[in-house]
Amino acid sequence: xxxxxxxxxxxxxxxxxxxxxxxxxxxxxxxxxxxxxxxxxxxxxxxxxxxxxxxxxxxxxxxxxxxxxxxxxxxxxxxxxxxxxxxxxxxxxxxxxxxxxxxxxxxxxxxxxxxxxxxxxxxxxxxxxxxxxxxxxxxxxxxxxxxxxxxxxxxxxxxxxxxxxxxxxxxxxxxxxxxxxxxxxxxxxxxxxxxxxxxxxxxxxxxxxxxxxxxxxxxxxxxxxxxxxxxxxxxxxxxxxxxxxxxxxxxxxxxx
Amino acid sequence: xxxxxxxxxxxxxxxxxxxxxxxxxxxxxxxxxxxxxxxxxxxxxxxxxxxxxxxxxxxxxxxxxxxxxxxxxxxxxxxxxxxxxxxxxxxxxxxxxxxxxxxxxxxxxxxxxxxxxxxxxxxxxxxxxxxxxxxxxxxxxxxxxxxxxxxxxxxxxxxxxxxxxxxxxxxxxxxxxxxxxxxxxxxxxxxxxxxxxxxxxxxxxxxxxxxxxxxxxxxxxxxxxxxxxxxxxxxxxxxxxxxxxxxxxxxxxxxxxxxxxxxxxxxxxxxxxxxxxxxxxxxxxxxxxxxxxxxxxxxxxxxxxxxxxx
Ligand SMILES: Cc1cc2nc3c(=O)[nH]c(=O)nc-3n(C[C@H](O)[C@H](O)[C@H](O)COP(=O)(O)OP(=O)(O)OC[C@H]3O[C@@H](n4cnc5c(N)ncnc54)[C@H](O)[C@@H]3O)c2cc1C
Ligand SMILES: Nc1ncnc2c1ncn2[C@@H]1O[C@H](COP(=O)(O)O)[C@@H](O)[C@H]1O
Numbered sequence: 307x308x309x310x311x312x313x314x315x316x317x318x319x320x321x322x323x324x325x326x327x328x329x330x331x332x333x334x335x336x337x338x339x340x341x342x343x344x345x346x347x348x349x350x351x352x353x354x355x356x357x358x359x360x361x362x363x364x365x366x367x368x369x370x371x372x373x374x375x376x377x378x379x380x381x382x383x384x385x386x387x388x389x390x391x392x393x394x395x396x397x398x399x400x401x402x403x404x405x406x407x408x409x410x411x412x413x414x415x416x417x418x419x420x421x422x423x424x425x426x427x428x429x430x431x432x433x434x435x436x437x438x439x440x441x442x443x444x445x446x447x448x449x450x451x452x453x454x455x456x457x458x459x460x461x462x463x464x465x466x467x468x469x470x471x472x473x474x475x476x477x478x479x480x481x482x483x484x485x486x487x488x489x490x491x492x493x494x495x496x497x498x499x500x501x502x503x504x505x506x507x508x509x510x511x512x513x514x515x516x517x518x519x520x521x522x523x524x525x526x527x528x529x530x531x532x533x534x535x536x537x538x539x540x541x542x543x544x545x546x547x548x549x550x551x552x553x554x555x556x557x558x559x560x561x562x
Numbered sequence: 563x564x565x566x567x568x569x570x571x572x573x574x575x576x577x578x579x580x581x582x583x584x585x586x587x588x589x590x591x592x593x594x595x596x597x598x599x600x601x602x603x604x605x606x607x608x609x610x611x612x613x614x615x616x617x618x619x620x621x622x623x624x625x626x627x628x629x630x631x632x633x634x635x636x637x638x639x640x641x642x643x644x645x646x647x648x649x650x651x652x653x654x655x656x657x658x659x660x661x662x663x664x665x666x667x668x669x670x671x672x673x674x675x676x677x678x679x680x681x682x683x684x685x686x687x688x689x690x691x692x693x694x695x696x697x698x699x700x701x702x703x704x705x706x707x708x709x710x711x712x713x714x715x716x717x718x719x720x721x722x723x724x725x726x727x728x729x730x731x732x733x734x735x736x737x738x739x740x741x742x743x744x745x746x747x748x749x750x751x752x753x754x755x756x757x758x759x760x761x762x763x764x765x766x767x768x769x770x771x772x773x774x775x776x777x778x779x780x781x782x783x784x785x786x787x788x789x790x791x792x793x794x795x796x797x798x799x800x801x802x803x804x805x806x807x808x809x810x811x812x813x814x815x816x817x818x819x820x821x822x823x824x825x826x827x828x829x830x831x832x833x834x835x836x837x838x839x840x841x842x843x844x845x846x847x848x849x850x851x852x853x854x855x856x857x858x859x860x861x862x863x864x865x866x867x868x869x870x871x872x
Contacts, residue, residue: 317693319694319828319847319848319851320847322696323693323696323697324697325697330692330693330697341828341829342829398671399662399672399674400665400666400671400672403666423829426693426694426828427692427693428692429674429675429691429692429693429694430658430672430674430675431658431674431675432658432659432661432662432665432672432674433662434662435630435658435659435660435662435663436662436663436665436666438663439631439634439662439663439666439667440666443740444631444739444740444741445630445631445659445663445741446741447630447655447658447659448655450822460744462747463655464655464822464823465572465655465656465823466572466577466654466655466754466755466756466823467572467575467746467748467749467823468746468747468748468749468821468823469746469747469748469821469823470627470743470745470746470747471743471744471745471746471747472629472741472742472743472744473741473742473743473744474740474741474742475740483822483829484812484822484825484829484830485822521670521671521703521704521705522671522672522673522701522702522703522704523701523702523704524699524700524701525687525700525701525702526699526700527697527698527699527700528689528697528698528699528700529697529698530691530695530696530697530698537871537872539866539871552860556837556858556860559857559858561836561837561857561858562760562804562836562837
């Protein structure tokens with residue numbers, strides 16, 4: 307089975323993110339694989355093992371995103387493709403979906419495309435469904451478990467109300483959540499292989515498409531007002547008294 | 563100004579943020595509630611009570627189970643024939659998908675999980691959190707209709723007025739979908755974490771009540787889970803008194819105390835309650851990422867130096 311894992315490069319979640327001159331800045335913090343997409347790579351690798359398939363990691367990003375693709379290779383992906391083009395600097399989710407769909411078509415013969423739940427930076431969680439719609443493939447979203455069998459996939463989808471077992475024929479687009487299992491650590495062999503890997507870079511011309519016209523554009527960055535958090539430790543003579551003091555304070559704050 | 567508002571529900575049980583979306587729509591002009599499913603006359607009535615000027619109801623047994631493709635197609639057909647200026651959704655697992663597909667069908671923009679919406683000139687401008695709420699961005703959509711999903715509890719909930727009524731208009735379902743729903747495993751209590759004004763969460767510390775003696779014959783892991791279940795039972799009792807929802811840290815989910823759908827934090831849910839009570843949770847940055855909008859946080863912890871107090 308031929309599997310693609312879509313991964314994005316984002317600033318580390320520990321980064322102090324700020325607005326600086328209308329741009330997002332994350333200081334010296336490293337760029338890493340989107341944590342949600344580590345689960346996508348893990349889910350893809352599980353299916354590779356179950357079906358004796360291959361995994362290609364796919365990323366739209368700057369040249370620096372090669373490092374992120376190498377992380378996926380070190381985890382066990384077979385190959386990687388970077389989509390990079392100066393015309394792609396202000397992609398909205400529709401645009402990303404168009405570029406991903408064109409890339410998936412160019413790779414060809416794909417059975418399964420695995421996405422993360424959402425990107426850490428943009429956080430929209432819509433690119434997978436938009437890509438599925440463009441490809442005309444079924445969308446199996448928010449999978450916590452995947453079973454692939456005879457040309458079809460069954461997933462346990464995690465929703466607000468619990469879980470839903472959903473089925474579709476391949477090829478299909480999936481997004482996965484954390485219940486899929488802890489992402490594996492890159493192996494020593496994997497790291498060696500990844501460090502030597504030559505990752506092809508495809509431009510829009512290679513994909514045979516024009517730059518998608520931006521529909522949603524950012525007009526302003528806003529720094530949230532800093533919150534004055536007052537922390538108070540409640541002490542007392544045993545749990546009953548502490549609870550009483552706490553209850554009084556909660557009622558006084560009118561949050562109930 | 564004509565706005566479609568998609569009322570998201572699970573087997574008739576509505577995601578309350580749908581009413582907040584209806585209220586937002588009313589502030590711009592006329593609000594048309596859109597309801598898909600089967601046997602939903604009661605929900606249509608409630609939509610009128612929350613202020614809908616019109617209700618479009620696709621009542622079809624083929625829409626009993628939510629399937630993104632069928633729901634998106636049904637909605638795109640309606641949008642194409644009625645040309646609304648704006649289509650609003652509450653942000654939920656379902657609507658992120660169907661709104662995403664709708665945006666492709668209508669070749670228009672989607673503003674996801676927004677906390678504010680206004681009109682500037684002839685464009686919709688929305689505010690939304692990015693980088694896990696560390697920053698906000700203002701974004702505009704230069705195509706019509708604009709599609710937006712609204713973060714729960716970010717917009718005021720309109721009052722319900724039982725004297726406001728109307729007759730729902732039946733519309734056609736486009737039931738084609740390449741996916742089939744085989745079964746459900748529904749959680750016992752389906753109080754929505756994102757909608758609740760009170761959330762009580764348990765962490766690894768919940769399994770650490772020294773005054774409990776587990777039944778004999780359990781190994782250490784079983785005893786730990788048994789202790790944790792006693793703790794979560796207490797948390798459940800508290801939430802039923804406070805009309806709140808039960809949350810959990812990732813450590814509690816990973817240890818098997820409670821399902822993933824209860825997890826709060828970066829890789830779980832983002833909540834915005836007035837009161838958040840964290841029991842036996844240390845307050846790792848990834849947990850805090852999910853509770854940034856809480857008004858008051860109470861932490862019950864035996865370690866006064868735990869990061870949650872910082
Ligand atoms: C990529 C990534 C994503 C993550 N996403 C999430 C996420 O979405 N949500 C999340 O929660 N975490 C997430 N984490 C994990 C996070 O880093 C922490 O490991 C986790 O939140 C810890 O859970 P905890 O606070 O329950 O456990 P601990 O950190 O072990 O804390 C237990 C607390 O219980 C207290 N305690 C113990 N016994 C008692 C007692 N008897 N009475 C009172 N207090 C007691 C202790 O003092 C301690 O503070 C993520 C991590 C990574 C790397
Ligand atoms: N630039 C990108 N390159 C590759 N995959 C991406 C990119 N952006 C988003 N994705 C995928 O789409 C998912 C959802 O992203 P988003 O809709 O931005 O929250 C991510 O978890 C990735 O799997």
